[in-house]
Each structure stands twice: as structure tokens, then as C-alpha cells.
Amino acid sequence: MTSLEDFGVRGWPPLREIARDEHGSVICPVHGTPIDYSYGRIDVPVVRLADEELRDAFDDGVMTVRSFGYRSPSDILIPETTDGPDASDYSSRWVGVRAEYTVGEHWIPVRTADLPESERDRADDTDDDRETDVANWVEDECDIYIGRADDGDGSEVHLLNADVDQRGWLGNPYPAEQYGRDEAVGMFTKALLRELEQRPALRTALVERCRGKTLGCLCGCANSDDKRCHGEVIARVVDDLLVRPEDGGRE
Known part of the structure; x- marks a missing residue:
């Protein structure tokens, strides 16, 4: 036929x-x-x-x-x-x-x-002016991985137990499967703000490594329109809360 x-x-x-x-x-x-x-x-x-x-x-x-x-x-x-x-x-x-x-x-x-x-020319591709973005690590072109990682011994690496050089340093310690997505994102927000107060190296790394980049998460909400990914919290903190010293503010 x-x-x-x-x-x-x-x-x-x-x-x-x-x-x-x-x-x-x-x-x-x-x-x-x-x-x-x-x-x-x-x-x-x-x-x-x-x-x-x-x-x-x-x-x-x-x-x-x-x-x-x-x-x-x-x-x-x-x-x-x-x-x-x-x-x-x-x-x-x-x-x-x-x-x-x-x-x-x-x-x-x-x-x-x-x-x-x-x-x-309708989009500005410079990192300084571009907003920080969130996408799916598997499906899209991403710059920074923000999911949890495995330390090799079966334990998970995430925001609360990793330094900024470890894979998983921006992972959400609170899995949506365990806490529910809204609660998991809310708990991550509180944890991130607390860590930023206590860890100057984290503040510096977020600005230098993440601003203007595409953050890649593994969850199904990454790059969707419901904004219930912990990456959206990171993006807003990087773009709106953390300011470079040369911009007239403080890290």
C-alpha cells in the first residue's frame, strides 16, 4: 500500500x-x-x-x-x-x-x-542580563545540575550536607514523594535562606555559578508552567535577593 x-x-x-x-x-x-x-x-x-x-x-x-x-x-x-x-x-x-x-x-x-x-536579536544571550532559568536536566540544554546526587555509598547528597564543589550541592533534601510537592518546595525555601545566612561560600557560588544560567532539575515540574520546582526558588533568590558587590549591594 x-x-x-x-x-x-x-x-x-x-x-x-x-x-x-x-x-x-x-x-x-x-x-x-x-x-x-x-x-x-x-x-x-x-x-x-x-x-x-x-x-x-x-x-x-x-x-x-x-x-x-x-x-x-x-x-x-x-x-x-x-x-x-x-x-x-x-x-x-x-x-x-x-x-x-x-x-x-x-x-x-x-x-x-x-x-x-x-x-x-529579540533575546539577550548575555549571562549578566539574562534571567536565571529552570529546565529539565534530561530533556533540555542546562548549565547547572540542581538535583540530588549519590555519594557512592547509597546516601544522597543535597543542600544540607554538601559543599559547593560536590555534585548535588543544590539538591532538595526534602523529596516531593515523601512530603508532597508544595511542602517540599516550602521546606527547601526555608532551608536555603537559612543556609545563605550561615554559609558565605554558598552565597558567592550561587551568584558566580548560577546567575543567568539554566538550572537543570529531574522533576516533572522543571520547565513546566506550574512553577512548583525548587529550582524556581533558587532562580528567584539568585536574580532578586543576591546582589553582586559591584552592582552597589552586598552578597
């Missing part, structure tokens, strides 16, 4: 708006069946981008760009949306581009690194 793909024609799944059932669960707009969340990552076809000049700027062979959203059993893509070209609600490494849905157009977040070089 032959198909259009045998003749070099490639079909792309249409982009649809998010549909929900009476319980608020995301469902396939065609089949009405629940959709598994893809941990925020989907590949959006370049041909679905609404800006013709942007589409033409991509090199031959570049078929997709990275975004956030859902994927249905029938392979219909349902991206999350943003208000416009500024996608800072996701991170400084994402910008908004217009995409063609089955009805109308919407702005969706796209990773800046996926855009043609001529289109990247």
Missing part, C-alpha cells in the same frame, strides 16, 4: 486549541479521550508558523521547533500559548512566535536557539 509520503509529500499534524472535559482534564479535540502531558515538550512543525518570512529563514532540512504543549493519541499537537513575542513567562531563552491553528492564529513559545540567527 502506497501513501503520499512515498512520493516525497510529508503531512503534518494540525495545531488545535486546548479542549477540556467537564472535570477540567485536557482531552483530544477529535476523539474526546484524555491526553497525556508531554512534560512541556513538543515539536511544532515549521510549516505551522504563521510568519512567512520566518519560515523562509529556516535552513532546508529544519522541520520542527521546540515548544510546550500536549500531544493527542491521533498525533494532533496542542501547544501552550503566550501573549505575544515576549515569552518571559517561560524563560529568557524562549520567545513567542505566531502559529496557524485550525482556526485562526495564536502566539506560542519557541526556544530561541531553534530560530534562525537573524531572528535571535
Whole structure:
């Protein structure tokens, strides 16, 4: 049996708006069946981008760009949306581009690194000015690992028992599986602020190693929009609480 793909024609799944059932669960707009969340990552076809000049700027062979959203059993893509070209609600490494849905157009977040070089001037890539970001250590491009680590003897290395040279030095000592995610993040916040008061080396390391970087965590909330990852606490502390001496403040 032959198909259009045998003749070099490639079909792309249409982009649809998010549909929900009476319980608020995301469902396939065609089949009405629940959709598994893809941990925020989907590949959006370049041909679905609404800006013709942007589409033409991509090199031959570049078929997709990275975004956030859902994927249905029938392979219909349902991206999350943003208000416009500024996608800072996701991170400084994402910008908004217009995409063609089955009805109308919407702005969706796209990773800046996926855009043609001529289109990247909307994002500032300098570490000094870029906000600290949080992403998934396995799925994304990250600079600093902030999860727990194994010390080789079966014990976990984390914020409370590691120095800044050990892998796991920013890990959350309070697992969400044990305490619940909200409680685990809350307990980490208190512990981090306490440690910052007592450990000058930790304050210095956070500023020098983490500011303007992408922090990589292993939890499913990393790089999603619910902000319930302890990495979000670290990012806000680094960007808003700790100030370099040369900026007129104190560490």
C-alpha cells in the first residue's frame, strides 16, 4: 500500500486549541479521550508558523521547533500559548512566535536557539542580563545540575550536607514523594535562606555559578508552567535577593 509520503509529500499534524472535559482534564479535540502531558515538550512543525518570512529563514532540512504543549493519541499537537513575542513567562531563552491553528492564529513559545540567527536579536544571550532559568536536566540544554546526587555509598547528597564543589550541592533534601510537592518546595525555601545566612561560600557560588544560567532539575515540574520546582526558588533568590558587590549591594 502506497501513501503520499512515498512520493516525497510529508503531512503534518494540525495545531488545535486546548479542549477540556467537564472535570477540567485536557482531552483530544477529535476523539474526546484524555491526553497525556508531554512534560512541556513538543515539536511544532515549521510549516505551522504563521510568519512567512520566518519560515523562509529556516535552513532546508529544519522541520520542527521546540515548544510546550500536549500531544493527542491521533498525533494532533496542542501547544501552550503566550501573549505575544515576549515569552518571559517561560524563560529568557524562549520567545513567542505566531502559529496557524485550525482556526485562526495564536502566539506560542519557541526556544530561541531553534530560530534562525537573524531572528535571535529579540533575546539577550548575555549571562549578566539574562534571567536565571529552570529546565529539565534530561530533556533540555542546562548549565547547572540542581538535583540530588549519590555519594557512592547509597546516601544522597543535597543542600544540607554538601559543599559547593560536590555534585548535588543544590539538591532538595526534602523529596516531593515523601512530603508532597508544595511542602517540599516550602521546606527547601526555608532551608536555603537559612543556609545563605550561615554559609558565605554558598552565597558567592550561587551568584558566580548560577546567575543567568539554566538550572537543570529531574522533576516533572522543571520547565513546566506550574512553577512548583525548587529550582524556581533558587532562580528567584539568585536574580532578586543576591546582589553582586559591584552592582552597589552586598552578597
